[in-house]
Amino acid sequence: xxxxxxxxxxxxxxxxxxxxxxxxxxxxxxxxxxxxxxxxxxxxxxxxxxxxxxxxxxxxxxxxxxxxxxxxxxxxxxxxxxxxxxxxxxxxxxxxxxxxxxxxxxxxxxxxxxxxxxxxxxxxxxxxxxxxxxxxxxxxxxxxxxxxxxxxxxxxxxxxxxxxxxxxxxxxxxxxxxxxxxxxxxxxxxxxx
Amino acid sequence: xxxxxxxxxxxxxxxxxxxxxxxxxxxxxxxxxxxxxxxxxxxxxxxxxxxxxxxxxxxxxxxxxxxxxxxxxxxxxxxxxxxxxxxxxxxxxxxxxxxxxxxxxxxxxxxxxxxxxxxxxxxxxxxxxxxxxxxxxxxxxxxxxxxxxxxxxxxxxxxxxx
Ligand SMILES: [Zn+2]
Numbered sequence: 001x002x003x004x005x006x007x008x009x010x011x012x013x014x015x016x017x018x019x020x021x022x023x024x025x026x027x028x029x030x031x032x033x034x035x036x037x038x039x040x041x042x043x044x045x046x047x048x049x050x051x052x053x054x055x056x057x058x059x060x061x062x063x064x065x066x067x068x069x070x071x072x073x074x075x076x077x078x079x080x081x082x083x084x085x086x087x088x089x090x091x092x093x094x095x096x097x098x099x100x101x102x103x104x105x106x107x108x109x110x111x112x113x114x115x116x117x118x119x120x121x122x123x124x125x126x127x128x129x130x131x132x133x134x135x136x137x138x139x140x141x142x143x144x145x146x147x148x149x150x151x152x153x154x155x156x157x158x159x160x161x162x163x164x165x166x167x168x169x170x171x172x173x174x175x176x177x178x179x180x181x182x183x184x185x186x187x188x189x190x191x192x193x
Numbered sequence: 194x195x196x197x198x199x200x201x202x203x204x205x206x207x208x209x210x211x212x213x214x215x216x217x218x219x220x221x222x223x224x225x226x227x228x229x230x231x232x233x234x235x236x237x238x239x240x241x242x243x244x245x246x247x248x249x250x251x252x253x254x255x256x257x258x259x260x261x262x263x264x265x266x267x268x269x270x271x272x273x274x275x276x277x278x279x280x281x282x283x284x285x286x287x288x289x290x291x292x293x294x295x296x297x298x299x300x301x302x303x304x305x306x307x308x309x310x311x312x313x314x315x316x317x318x319x320x321x322x323x324x325x326x327x328x329x330x331x332x333x334x335x336x337x338x339x340x341x342x343x344x345x346x347x348x349x350x351x352x353x354x355x
């Protein structure tokens with residue numbers, strides 16, 4: 001067993017104890033990445049905050065299911081993602097789960113953002129998320145936005161993203177490809193404006 | 194130059210940023226970009242898009258962290274309490290079964306004598322003897338189901354922590 005595997009195994013063991021101090025330590029370690037991912041996923045700070053709390057409570061409750069074989073961050077993000085999808089399912093009137101899948105294309109009217117879902121940047125934009133990216137990411141279809149974040153911000157491998165999103169690697173690649181293509185065009189447009 | 198070659202260059206550029214490409218592809222891409230200014234410009238735009246994406250920062254509200262930690266502690270305490278109660282219940286259930294198993298013969302004769310004195314038919318007291326064994330399980334079931342509303346109450350409580 002190498003040291004990384006040893007660390008994961010130790011983490012898996014400590015999660016089995018349901019010790020809140022262990023979770024507290026993990027919150028310190030992963031707060032920023034998890035919250036950033038949730039912001040992209042939900043497009044809404046309030047919802048991201050709710051999901052942030054729910055995710056850590058779920059980690060406490062289901063910690064014994066983490067076997068230490070996969071990376072902890074992938075497991076954590078999967079929990080957050082599943083909670084988000086559960087929410088989408090329960091809010092059928094606002095957003096249908098199909099809109100979270102690949103059904104939309106880059107050419108689709110509003111760029112693929114689900115109806116009534118504000119862009120992450122509309123709601124988190126009080127001077128914190130930013131740079132040029134403001135108003136650009138929301139032109140991306142949901143799945144591409146998530147794939148881009150996981151690849152270029154979280155630095156997950158294509159295999160890890162595929163596992164997390166429960167899709168084949170080829171789909172991840174095409175989501176990233178589509179996302180970058182739209183983002184690139186949007187950046188070029190904004191430069192010419 | 195064919196349109197397909199430019200498209201291939203763009204695809205390879207994105208692939209190289211997303212997951213890496215093979216050495217021959219990388220070599221082909223380098224050569225193409227050198228001889229094709231529009232593709233080189235597109236490649237720079239792709240790099241800029243990814244750089245911009247990486248530059249995004251998000252602030253985590255310290256109040257959110259405090260609330261989350263508190264909720265985790267409250268939930269952990271709740272789980273511990275619930276776990277201890279459940280353990281106690283199952284231990285008493287198991288103890289009852291052991292005790293009943295030890296006295297099974299005595300109980301059987303007890304049921305038989307009582308039934309004959311009260312004129313109860315055999316099938317009825319024998320069914321009663323069977324049900325007697327399910328009694329501890331029944332009690333555990335009732336107690337556990339009575340705990341369910343407490344979960345919702347505690348959820349409401351933690352909701353107030355915001
Ligand atoms: Zn070219």
